[in-house]
Amino acid sequence: MTKDINQTPPPSEGAGGKKNWPLWEIFVRSKNGLEHRHFGSLHAADAKMAIENARDVYTRRNEGVSIWVVESKHITASNPEESGELFEPAADKVYRHPTFYELPDELKHM
């Protein structure tokens, strides 16, 4: 079965057709020295609220020292259907890894 994409009814915008708070992706640095990691998402009306909500939702147990928020719609993702051409060509480039190179056993620390 195939359908034109436009035939699918768009998700409702909630009662009254009002705009709902957009979705944000939350990245938290657990402690200095570590990178910000994707923690999850939440809804907020604006960036400031997203930070505040993230603080209350994702760092209640002292999990963070820094928060990044980005509205989900601003993230562009690679397409899984293209993952073959995107990622597989890297699989056989073994010469990028140190184990590719044969060195004598007596050589230490290299």
Added chain:
Amino acid sequence: MSLNTQRNISTNPTPPPSEGAGGRTQYILEIADNSLILGQRLGELCGHGPSLETDIALTNMSLDLFGQVRSYYQYIAQLSEEEKTEDDIAFLRLERDYKNVLLVEQPNTDFGYVITRQYFFDVFHLMLMQQLQYSKDETLSAIAKKGIKEVSYHKRFSGDWVKRLGDGTEESHERVQKAVNDLWPYTNELFEMTETAKAAVEAGIGVEASQLKEAYYKEVSELLREATLEVPESKYFHKGGKHGVHTEHMGYILSDMQFMQRTYPGMKW
């Protein structure tokens, strides 16, 4: 007057700690009971917030406030020469012995009232904590230092929301303006200096709250204007809370809060 001499045994047979007017305990109650009653009001909202995220945020503030309450009451229990626990102090007083301001007992009429009540209190609360950290009483100073961080966040949260509601939609503007008008008359009491408070100031442990007044109204008025709201001009203000004379709401708050302790006296939970 030296407050260190005020730790005498209560002559009052009722459970509340009443070391006589001017007692350190009484002064602490004037501060702590605000957090108790406001925490209780916020606790009522858990599960009923306008969004899941906001629900979680309100509960966080409630938890901060109850955390402060526990520190204060544990300290009072320690000061008391009778065997007392934080819970005796929280749950076993008569209405007149609760010294919170009337503002914090006002009901959760709608989110506009919740936020306005919070903001009106937070601005004062932060100013108070910022002064209390210099108290000669080390315990109060320590509680205040910890509280500053929590309350700064509360004020940021509530202030942001006043702006959102004030400068949001027509409906939200109207609603929050109504809340501002209705709650405004409860703000002046925050700065009332009771005899207890005056004595605490004299002893170097308390805060001269009346001196915070000008800065308070300046800050609040600025934010209200930024939120496109009108600053009420009312010169009539309510008071009584600091003397234990509360609004009609208080009895209901207490009957809820004290229900278990009153129904099952003397049990451990």
Added chain:
Amino acid sequence: MTKHKLKTKNKFPKAPLLGRGVGVRIMSEKEIKNLQQIFEAKIARDEKIEPKDWMPEKYRQTHIRQISQHAHSEIVGMLPEGNWITRAPSLRRKVALLAKIQDEAGHGLYLYSACETLGVSRDELYEQLHTGKAKYSSIFNYPTLTWADMGAIGWLVDGAAIINQVPLCNTSFGPYARAMVRVCKEESFHQRQGYEIMLTLCNGTPEQKEMAQDALNRWWWPSLMMLGPTDDESVHTAQSMKWKLKRKTNDELRQQFIDQTVPQADILGITIPDADLKWNEAEGKYDFGTINWDEFWQVVKGHGPCNKERMSARVNAWNNGEWVRDAAMAYAEKQEAKKVEKAS
């Protein structure tokens, strides 16, 4: 970093064949069969399925149903306990209860977010809940009558929930598995909190112990029902096992719950309200009495003691919050416009 929340809603049509995010492509049946095989093989190898990966429509629908049901249970589950926040008998209990209920809100939020990666918005999910189209755990339709119910819910209801939830940390759908890891980590204090309440009551006055027994009497059977209909009545089990949405059958989970809970009741010194409950030495498990499934279905169908109250509390919170949410959006838009104006 996984980039999984990236759907624009409209790009997720109901039809399973459409390329996600790259427009429409018509696939032959052979191609679909091929995709299906790759998909099944992935799950069999314990690899995760991520939101933008191809998935059969049934997989998507089943996950939306189960994850949202789970999320709804978390937020409706806040209500019976929320009843007792203002009446909690000590400050220590009050903060623990508040923190626990707040966690439930958080868990609801994680789960709704996981569900949203499947192309359905939280508002739509709420809509389904509010109109009765979506279900939630029927146990939350029972009333919380005494403080001991806070103990019983933590001990029994959270206990049963954990049994259900721990295996889901390894479920096949990535966002659900990740949400569950977080949920399980945070929930570890919930059951202890409940059991501690029960223990305090059972070590207290006769009146308190009676309160604990009464709570056990009322919550025992609903807790058993919470683990779902018996295997022969359960419609989704086989498929769910394959997709690792389930690792054990309802009856297995129920047995596990009973076997672990009976000794806990013994420590409390209260009696499980089942005359047929006895240790079966030969099989190494407890035999137990007949569950009143009529009651279960009655509650599921909306005729439990508190279905109406729970639903109206949720609907009211949502409806009364609408002007607040709208205000925040309007404000955000005004601020954004100001920023643009300034920049130009």
